[in-house]
Amino acid sequence: MAVTPPKGTHDIIAAEALAYDYIESVCQHVASNYGFDPIRTPIFESTDLFSRGVGESSDIVNKEMYTFLDKGQRSISLRPENTAGVARSVISNKLYATADLPLKFSYNGPMFRYERPQLGRFRQFHQFGVENIGASTIYDDLETIMLAYNTLQLLGFKNLVLKINSLGDQITRNNYKSALKTFFGEKIDSMCSDCHTRYKTNPLRILDCKVPMDQELVKFAPSINQYLSENSKDEFEFIKNELNEFKIPYIVDEKLVRGLDYYSGIIFEFHYITSDGKDYGAIGGGGHYDRLVNQLGGPALEGVGFAFGIERLYSILRDENLLQEELIDNSCDAYIMTFGKKPREAGFELANRLRMFDFRVKINFEDKPFKSLFKIAERTKSKYALIIGDNELEQGFITVKDLTTKEQVEIGVEEIVDFLEGRIVR
Ligand code: HAM
Numbered sequence: 428m429a430v431t432p433p434k435g436t437h438d439i440i441a442a443e444a445l446a447y448d449y450i451e452s453v454c455q456h457v458a459s460n461y462g463f464d465p466i467r468t469p470i471f472e473s474t475d476l477f478s479r480g481v482g483e484s485s486d487i488v489n490k491e492m493y494t495f496l497d498k499g500q501r502s503i504s505l506r507p508e509n510t511a512g513v514a515r516s517v518i519s520n521k522l523y524a525t526a527d528l529p530l531k532f533s534y535n536g537p538m539f540r541y542e543r544p545q546l547g548r549f550r551q552f553h554q555f556g557v558e559n560i561g562a563s564t565i566y567d568d569l570e571t572i573m574l575a576y577n578t579l580q581l582l583g584f585k586n587l588v589l590k591i592n593s594l595g596d597q598i599t600r601n602n603y604k605s606a607l608k609t610f611f612g613e614k615i616d617s618m619c620s621d622c623h624t625r626y627k628t629n630p631l632r633i634l635d636c637k638v639p640m641d642q643e644l645v646k647f648a649p650s651i652n653q654y655l656s657e658n659s660k661d662e663f664e665f666i667k668n669e670l671n672e673f674k675i676p677y678i679v680d681e682k683l684v685r686g687l688d689y690y691s692g693i694i695f696e697f698h699y700i701t702s703d704g705k706d707y708g709a710i711g712g713g714g715h716y717d718r719l720v721n722q723l724g725g726p727a728l729e730g731v732g733f734a735f736g737i738e739r740l741y742s743i744l745r746d747e748n749l750l751q752e753e754l755i756d757n758s759c760d761a762y763i764m765t766f767g768k769k770p771r772e773a774g775f776e777l778a779n780r781l782r783m784f785d786f787r788v789k790i791n792f793e794d795k796p797f798k799s800l801f802k803i804a805e806r807t808k809s810k811y812a813l814i815i816g817d818n819e820l821e822q823g824f825i826t827v828k829d830l831t832t833k834e835q836v837e838i839g840v841e842e843i844v845d846f847l848e849g850r851i852v853r
Pocket of ligand 1 (some may be wrong): 507509510540542547548549551552554555556557560593680686687708709710711712713714715731732733734735736737738739
């Protein structure tokens with residue numbers, strides 16, 4: 428029986444993989460314009476990092492982590508996200524011991540969550556994200572939202588929905604949690620068992636409940652905005668005014684709380700519905716966190732960041748025809764067709780030479796009929812066929828066929844590089 432891929436995983440092949448590279452390179456490029464340097468943290472970490480960082484009351488930690496004991500009986504988890512990992516790295520490497528705060532890092536790579544697979548939801552998926560650690564002003568939050576927005580603009584997203592909210596400071600959240608407890612107090616018995624637990628551990632999480640009956644109740648719950656402290660209100664107003672100023676459309680979603688426990692202050696999410704009505708879920712989200720670094724044993728540094736889901740970005744760009752062919756081009760410049768032992772030796776040498784001149788070259792190593800080779804050349808989107816048989820070898824030329832115009836010429840072996848350089852746009 429053939430081995431099947433684990434549920435919720437997927438292979439990203441050829442042109443699709445190139446599209447992922449392209450998307451990640453645009454994200455990385457824009458992030459570097461904003462002063463973010465790349466960082467790579469381990470794919471697995473101590474489970475403790477995520478319980479303390481992402482939070483015991485979050486679904487991610489509670490239900491969705493891939494956790495196992497390693498051979499040394501340590502509890503290890505595959506990272507469900509990268510914010511905690513970056514914060515841990517800042518602490519482990521004492522990167523905070525610098526006058527040059529904030530520290531700005533960007534990352535991309537696979538994340539793992541044991542979720543129910545559905546449209547846009549995988550168990551292994553990829554994120555591109557940034558973390559600004561040591562973020563101490565509201566400008567850091569604004570800059571982070573603008574970085575995310577501008578990246579999406581550059582990728583070609585047009586009808587974005589940016590949702591924003593504020594979770595305020597610690598006092599705000601404590602007051603709000605009490606208000607939620609009062610509101611849900613009489614109703615909690617009729618709600619799902621997860622909400623029972625959430626009620627006790629962190630009533631904010633009830634707002635994220637996916638059970639339709641509970642969602643109906645959530646609609647009438649008080650919103651956090653009534654509980655914002657003066658300072659949090661001012662900061663929220665500042666963000667809204669600046670977004671207006673920069674003509675970045677947004678909606679205030681008073682029930683947006685985000686599913687990770689570390690958030691405080693400004694939080695945001697980007698959504699997009701495709702022209703044929705597909706909703707892949709949030710394409711990215713993030714926000715401010717005030718205690719994460721401290722909770723993990725580091726100094727009291729605040730932070731702000733976001734992450735995009737690359738699978739979701741890719742699916743939307745593909746569905747909306749926003750991925751330009753040339754950006755994910757895996758076509759071949761020249762397909763070398765050789766016939767027989769000696770021509771193959773010459774073809775092999777030529778392929779090697781052309782590749783050193785940065786041409787994308789394929790070559791047949793097995794004898795195949797002329798027709799099949801042309802079929803392969805067509806399927807691999809080759810621009811030129813370079814044909815070498817005994818005749819060509821004896822006379823020192825190559826038969827070159829332009830596979831678009833079907834024109835055929837004979838080019839001296841020494842002139843082939845110049846010939847292709849003059850014709851292939853790179
Ligand atoms: P998150 O909202 O959990 O935030 O994930 C960010 C993005 O990852 C989501 O908006 C979505 O596009 C994508 N994503 C999440 N789960 C899946 C899945 N199962 N399959 C496919 N895509 C998925 C975070 O992870 C935070 N660490 C973001 C952040 C950074 N906040 C501050 N700094």
